Amino acid sequence: MQKELLTKNYDYELPSKFIATTPVHPRDHAKLLVYDRKNDKITHTTFKHLLEFLPEGCDVFLNDTRVIKAxxxxxxxxxxxxxxxxxxxxxxxxxxxxxxxxxxxxxxxxxxxxxxxxxxxxxxxxxxxxxxxxxxxxxxxxxxxxxxxxxxHIPLPPYMQREDNKEDETDYQTLFAKNAGAVAAPTASLHFTEELFSALKKRHPTHKITLHVGAGTFKPVEVEKILDHPMHSEYFHISSEAAKVLESNKPILAIGTTVTRTVEYYVRTHKTHGECDLFLNPHNPPQRVTHLLTNFHLPKSTLIMLVSSFIGREKTLQLYQEAIEKKYRFFSYGDAMLIL
Missing domain, CATH: 2.40.10.240 (QueA-like)
Structure with a gap:
């Protein structure tokens, strides 16, 4: 496990042409890489087919934060x-x-x-x-x-290397954005269209929690050992109804890394609001989230380390390499990955 402790081992080469600076339209036409851990199976599809892969009886958690013009x-x-x-x-x-x-x-x-x-x-x-x-x-x-x-102005991530425009006011906001306070979008949720989200709610109980994504989400891990990284904190709120589900043994799909950290912070502290500073990594794996839907993240970031907490560092880098070979689009406006 010593390799998992070193920041340099979460690096990968990404050609700049694969950094998405605008979203795909319609939203659900983004690519989707599905990884089934049980069978070690990879499937390449598109986001509009998401529901075909979700297990029955799975509750879905989403982040209803709203990006402000920060x-x-x-x-x-x-x-x-x-x-x-x-x-x-x-x-x-x-x-x-x-x-x-x-x-x-x-x-x-x-x-x-x-x-x-x-x-x-x-x-x-x-x-x-x-x-x-x-x-x-x-x-x-x-x-x-x-x-x-x-x-x-909408605070687009620095790696997009462009100024925001009128379209970003809609594109960089989820369909269900409600509580103002984020300076970055919970990007896994950006792929939902009205039709797909409506179909999701009919098939799976959905629950909204709030975590106001802060600028620290883009802060690179600059220390040699990942556990020395000073994790940023962000305000969160979980309703009593959502907390009841978290106390049950129902399987849970977290839509995004922000939902994952919030759920896992609750499991460890039983706090329903406050500041979440949980750092998930292979040395601190998830205890409650069963499945994860997320985008493809920056090298040497806490987010790629979070993905590694589910499937391990080597498998994460292997899937990222396959996504590059299949010409997936990366980062906030990019394609998605579902971990089952």
């Missing part, structure tokens, strides 16, 4: 330009953000619609803590989201 552009009093990426609220009035542009404690940043941010603290990881005022008044998160919806 990226805003403004200037300092001196006129210097700045870019701010909202991450999450820390309390009623303080927010964790990333800022591109030189600032110090006390610096004020000015944005459209009379939104102002004041830097109150620095963190060692490069993030900043700010307060926001709107038209001269301090505002809470619920009000801030409305302002960001007017002036902000």
């Amino acid at each position: 990226r805003i552009f403004g200037h300092k009093k001196s006129g210097g330009k700045v870019e701010l990426l909202f991450n999450k609220p820390l309390d009623a009035h303080h927010y964790l953000v990333l800022i591109r542009g030189r600032v110090k404690i006390g610096t004020q940043l000015f944005f459209d619609d009379a939104l102002t941010a004041t830097v109150t603290n620095f963190n060692k990881d490069g993030s900043r803590i700010v307060t926001f005022t709107h038209q001269g008044k301090e505002i809470r998160f619920e009000e801030l989201v409305l302002v960001l919806d007017k002036i902000g």
Whole structure:
């Protein structure tokens, strides 16, 4: 198991042409790699055939977080330009953000619609803590989201290397997005069309939980040993109805890594809300999630390590190599994999 502890062993070569910068339309025409662990069998199909592979009697869990327009552009009093990426609220009035542009404690940043941010603290990881005022008044998160919806941009992952457009406002949002707070989409759910999602609900009990995906999801593992990685935390909420299912012995399909971490955090702590900082990897495998639907993830990321917690590092890299050979599209707008 020593190989599983080293970050370098989760690396793989991906030709840039396989990085998806736009989604497939219709959504369910994305490719789907199905891996049956019991029979060690790989099937190549498309997402619209997902239901043909799901076991009977399986409950499905989804993440209903909504991506906010977390990226805003403004200037300092001196006129210097700045870019701010909202991450999450820390309390009623303080927010964790990333800022591109030189600032110090006390610096004020000015944005459209009379939104102002004041830097109150620095963190060692490069993030900043700010307060926001709107038209001269301090505002809470619920009000801030409305302002960001007017002036902000969808925070596309950096590896897409393009600016967001009008289509991303729909494409980078799930059909059932409800609770505002994420800065990245739960991408496995992006493949559902209205028709396919309706068919899923008819065949399988579905349950929605919330985990507000933070900017830390894109943070690479930069330490030599994976267990030394400081895992980011993200706010989650699980309803009492969903918790009852988790306490049962029903088989569970987690739609995405965010759902997986939330479910597994609940199993370990029995907390229904708070901050989830669970790091799943081959040394900390899943205890409750039976099946996983997910996209193809970045090399040396906590997400590829999560997939490895289900099927092992070597099998994960083998499946990724096969996906490359079959010309699958990778990352947020890319194709999907179902682990049974």
